[in-house]
Amino acid sequence: MKTNYWEKLESDVIYHIYNRAVGKDNLFSDDGNYQFFLKQWKTYLPYLDVYVYCLMPNHFHFLAKVKSMTEELKGHLHEQRTVKSQQFVEGEISYSEYLEDQFKRFFGSYALAYNKQQDRHGALFQKRFKRISVLDEYKLHYLVAYIHHNPLHHRFCTVFENWKYSSWSAYLHLEQASSLNREEVLSWFDADLEKARTRFLKYHEDFRIDKKLENETLEDD
Numbered sequence: 001m002k003t004n005y006w007e008k009l010e011s012d013v014i015y016h017i018y019n020r021a022v023g024k025d026n027l028f029s030d031d032g033n034y035q036f037f038l039k040q041w042k043t044y045l046p047y048l049d050v051y052v053y054c055l056m057p058n059h060f061h062f063l064a065k066v067k068s069m070t071e072e073l074k075g076h077l078h079e080q081r082t083v084k085s086q087q088f089v090e091g092e093i094s095y096s097e098y099l100e101d102q103f104k105r106f107f108g109s110y111a112l113a114y115n116k117q118q119d120r121h122g123a124l125f126q127k128r129f130k131r132i133s134v135l136d137e138y139k140l141h142y143l144v145a146y147i148h149h150n151p152l153h154h155r156f157c158t159v160f161e162n163w164k165y166s167s168w169s170a171y172l173h174l175e176q177a178s179s180l181n182r183e184e185v186l187s188w189f190d191a192d193l194e195k196a197r198t199r200f201l202k203y204h205e206d207f208r209i210d211k212k213l214e215n216e217t218l219e220d221d
Contacts, residue, residue: 005130008096011068014051016143019107019129020059027125028057029118034165037110042179044106046076047099051185054147054166056156061147063134065181069095103129140188144200145207171200 009015021027028034034055041050048064067073077085077098084101087093111124134140146153151163161168170178171185174197183193189203190196 009066009099014065014134015131017062017131026057040110044102049181052144052147052167054150145204
């Protein structure tokens with residue numbers, strides 16, 4: 001069955017979200033770019049509950065769940081003052097359509113700043129970002145480790161634990177505050193927090209690429 005890489009973004013559904021630079025270009029050239037990207041994500045996309053992520057020079061991966069609309073999110077929505085936000089408030093477009101527009105604005109804001117810094121012109125990201133719903137436990141476990149291992153997989157580093165631009169360190173240091181929903185991720189491994197953390201670390205230690213799953217859902221990343 002052919003994979004749908006552009007599913008609608010629905011409330012309470014978890015998605016593997018990823019995109020890359022056009023051609024052989026990079027998305028990030030220095031530490032500040034990585035930090036600015038995450039800052040802009042939080043600014044434009046508070047509607048997503050992020051579980052894990054990894055940013056690499058020419059592409060990125062997120063595992064995140066679309067939040068249900070809350071009073072807090074409604075407040076953010078009204079602050080946007082865009083055509084799409086107004087249309088969503090008035091019931092003219094769906095939540096999914098509004099979120100797609102927020103992603104478009106997010107990518108546009110980052111590309112504008114990056115192009116200015118790098119004195120480049122034109123599109124930075126591939127035209128459409130990919131998002132695939134994740135509906136079973138095996139894939140959730142797999143993607144958590146796959147995303148953290150991605151810099152090693154693409155030879156950006158020799159030890160995935162040393163890659164600075166991923167959520168890995170947040171899981172090593174649970175005592176430190178984080179905007180990631182670490183508790184839910186760990187609960188996928190065990191209901192007991194200590195056992196969950198042990199199994200989480202062991203799963204990463206034993207992780208191997210699943211070629212069948214990669215061919216089905218992760219091609220061209």
